[in-house]
Amino acid sequence: MNEFGLKAKEATVADIGLKHVADAYWNLSAAELVEETIIRGEGILTDTGALAVDTGKFTGRSPKDKFIVYDDITANTVWWGDINIKFSPEDFDRLYDRVCAYLQGKTVYVRDAYACADPQYRMNIRVVTESPWQNLFANNLFLRPSKEEILKTKKAEWTIVAAPGFLANPATDGTRQENFAILNFTKKIILIGGTAYTGEIKKGIFSVLNYVMPQDKKVLSMHCSANIGKNNDTAIFFGLSGTGKTTLSADPDRGLIGDDEHGWSEQSVFNFEGGCYAKCVNLTKEKEPQIFDAIKFGALVENIEFYVGTTTVDYENITKTENTRCAYPVHHIANAVEPSMAGIPKNIFFLTADAFGVIPPISKLDSGQAMYHFISGYTAKVAGTEVGITEPATTFSACFGKAFLPLHPTRYAELLGEKLKKNKVNVWLVNTGWSGGPYGIGSRIKLSYTRALITAALNGDLSKVEYEQLPVFGLAMPKSCPNVPSEILNPRNTWADKNAYDAKAATLAAAFVKNFAQYAEYANEEILSAAPKIAVDA
Numbered sequence: 001m002n003e004f005g006l007k008a009k010e011a012t013v014a015d016i017g018l019k020h021v022a023d024a025y026w027n028l029s030a031a032e033l034v035e036e037t038i039i040r041g042e043g044i045l046t047d048t049g050a051l052a053v054d055t056g057k058f059t060g061r062s063p064k065d066k067f068i069v070y071d072d073i074t075a076n077t078v079w080w081g082d083i084n085i086k087f088s089p090e091d092f093d094r095l096y097d098r099v100c101a102y103l104q105g106k107t108v109y110v111r112d113a114y115a116c117a118d119p120q121y122r123m124n125i126r127v128v129t130e131s132p133w134q135n136l137f138a139n140n141l142f143l144r145p146s147k148e149e150i151l152k153t154k155k156a157e158w159t160i161v162a163a164p165g166f167l168a169n170p171a172t173d174g175t176r177q178e179n180f181a182i183l184n185f186t187k188k189i190i191l192i193g194g195t196a197y198t199g200e201i202k203k204g205i206f207s208v209l210n211y212v213m214p215q216d217k218k219v220l221s222m223h224c225s226a227n228i229g230k231n232n233d234t235a236i237f238f239g240l241s242g243t244g245k246t247t248l249s250a251d252p253d254r255g256l257i258g259d260d261e262h263g264w265s266e267q268s269v270f271n272f273e274g275g276c277y278a279k280c281v282n283l284t285k286e287k288e289p290q291i292f293d294a295i296k297f298g299a300l301v302e303n304i305e306f307y308v309g310t311t312t313v314d315y316e317n318i319t320k321t322e323n324t325r326c327a328y329p330v331h332h333i334a335n336a337v338e339p340s341m342a343g344i345p346k347n348i349f350f351l352t353a354d355a356f357g358v359i360p361p362i363s364k365l366d367s368g369q370a371m372y373h374f375i376s377g378y379t380a381k382v383a384g385t386e387v388g389i390t391e392p393a394t395t396f397s398a399c400f401g402k403a404f405l406p407l408h409p410t411r412y413a414e415l416l417g418e419k420l421k422k423n424k425v426n427v428w429l430v431n432t433g434w435s436g437g438p439y440g441i442g443s444r445i446k447l448s449y450t451r452a453l454i455t456a457a458l459n460g461d462l463s464k465v466e467y468e469q470l471p472v473f474g475l476a477m478p479k480s481c482p483n484v485p486s487e488i489l490n491p492r493n494t495w496a497d498k499n500a501y502d503a504k505a506a507t508l509a510a511a512f513v514k515n516f517a518q519y520a521e522y523a524n525e526e527i528l529s530a531a532p533k534i535a536v537d538a
Contacts, residue, residue, distance in 0.1 A: 005110075006147060010154045013110060013128060016161070016189075017096065020104040027112055027150055028132070030139060030298040036109075036132035043133055047311045049297030050326070052304055053133045056164070058179060058195040059303045059321035061203060063403050065176050065195075069184040077215070079408040087182055091174030095182070096191055098173070102166040109135035112150045113142035115205055117340040118270035121217055121263060125205060126156035130163045136300055137198040140327045142205070143274035158188045158208060164196035183207060183406075198302065198327065202277055203404055206261050209272055211406040213263055220264040220415045223401030225249035226257040226271070228342040234269050235458060236262070238400040239351030240379045244432040246278065247447070248351065248454060250290050255337040258330065264345070264419060271340030275329045280304070281322050283315040294332035301326045347426045347457055350400075353433035355380035355392035357442040358505045360491050361484070362453040363429045363475035364467065367420045370427040371413040372530035374399055375519055376512060382439045392439045394508070396515040410522040417526070428457050429475065436494040438504060445488070452483040472505045472534045506534050 179194030509532030
């Protein structure tokens with residue numbers, strides 16, 4: 001076995017069971033990994049210099065094939081169910097040995113990296129991948145240690161082994177099908193096989209941090225973007241796909257802390273990552289200039305198509321998948337803050353694209369409402385966004401990232417509530433969806449209005465105006481806002497048929513209450529009291 005590259009003298013892949021690989025290349029540069037990928041025929045360069053690859057059969061995560069080892073550490077702490085699926089320690093050990101045997105005689109790529117930009121919470125990670133472009137992904141998405149730090153890292157706290165060419169046998173391996181992503185909190189290993197989709201690497205560590213940070217560190221782990229203004233005011237943006245999180249947090253007048261995963265400690269908000277993994281379907285320089293310009297040499301684009309006869313990416317082409325992605329280090333963004341951390345937030349925004357036209361363009365939440373809406377994680381999908389959706393459909397994802405929560409959602413919500421009260425943070429619910437009626441009748445709220453509302457919240461203008469309460473949901477709505485027509489601030493006023501609004505509001509409220517029933521048993525009274533009132537009475 002040959003091991004090449006930059007590493008601690010004592011470091012070896014043999015320590016994690018990989019004793020008979022042909023060659024192990026450690027901490028290759030981005031340029032070297034790009035070259036390796038091209039030589040192996042696994043990718044090509046686009047006309048902007050980015051490396052383009054295909055991830056094969058899987059172009060997205062496979063949530064039903066994500067497992068957590070059930071043992072003494074996790075038995076009574078993990079929120080078991082359809083999100084966190086049990087896997088036996090014996091099956092894990094056997095499968096791990098089989099993956100190591102599969103990698104015998106093969107070349108592997110090893111990367112030392114870490115998560116958490118705040119040094120107090122740093123988690124060292126070692127990533128072993130079967131392909132060089134997976135290793136480039138790890139280089140881009142995780143934080144990058146210095147040469148001196150690498151030379152001192154004999155062992156990492158967590159290890160990821162990703163072998164997409166290995167296919168499990170469900171009959172003997174304990175998996176559901178040939179692919180798998182398994183977290184072992186006792187051995188501190190993430191084992192990935194049968195899928196080359198790189199998001200499994202990123203979200204594996206996010207799931208680890210979602211388990212460790214709230215329990216052991218009293219840090220709130222968050223699926224959100226964050227930025228900071230010129231007055232050092234930190235803002236956090238939560239929102240599911242289609243709500244405008246990336247667009248609204250990517251403000252050229254504010255520094256980007258990060259676009260997806262953060263921790264909130266007693267002293268800071270800090271990025272878990274060192275890069276961005278952005279969707280790039282329909283990407284244009286006009287709509288998303290920061291992301292567009294970040295896709296240059298060193299960046300990785302996945303599952304895209306080119307314009308015929310060129311190496312120019314056709315971002316509108318979704319022949320392979322709608323989930324086309326680009327992965328790049330955060331310093332590819334011109335206004336990125338490094339190190340990626342800032343002070344305690346002053347404002348938090350929950351973004352929802354309400355296709356029913358019920359939720360106000362902006363409303364201010366008290367702590368109980370903030371916890372309730374955080375657990376709910378509401379948005380709506382409109383007709384045509386997914387197969388089978390012919391009219392607006394409610395979508396709820398606990399804490400705006402249900403798929404990555406090893407703990408019960410109320411654990412995160414209560415920690416959020418504690419931090420809100422201690423730091424007197426403003427929390428805003430922002431509707432980037434419809435006004436004047438539901439989708440098909442009303443119209444989408446103008447982006448310029450949403451930007452003006454967020455700006456007014458950030459600079460304190462909304463602390464100087466009168467508020468009124470929205471029936472049913474009990475939301476506090478401003479009566480005026482600079483550069484926004486006052487008549488749109490109360491959604492009921494924008495509907496021609498007020499009775500139709502009331503009926504739609506009751507329907508949406510009932511959907512909230514029905515969704516929340518699965519969490520109610522563990523929710524405290526303050527959270528429960530924030531539920532929509534008509535639906536509760538009914």
